[in-house]
Amino acid sequence: MKAVALCLTAEIANATGLPVLGVGGVVSWREAVEYLTVGAHAVQVCSAVMWEGFDIIKKLTRGLEEYLERKQFLGPAEIVGKALLSLRRFPDLNLSPQMVAFV
16 A cells, blocks of 8 residues: 555655645555655554554654654655655656576
8 A cells, every 4th residue: 555655645645736645554654754755745644553552753753853853854844745756657767677596
């Protein structure tokens, strides 16, 4: 579900330029970063709170803050949409290079 949600988040962000909410499969700060980088301006956490309680919000926030600090970003807004220029649709991929395993 998360892969589809990330794809749709990116498509909506690209198509509209409007603020988008990233939803689906957020259980750590890493998923929050994934949604932000594909264009989400905010991230919803629901199931993880039901399973782990509200303390997960503190863990997510702390992890995101530490990540942003390590990467020298001033805040989450600086990473919103960063991956959009690198994303490609499946039909646009070059599928001709092939590798053969040699043992």
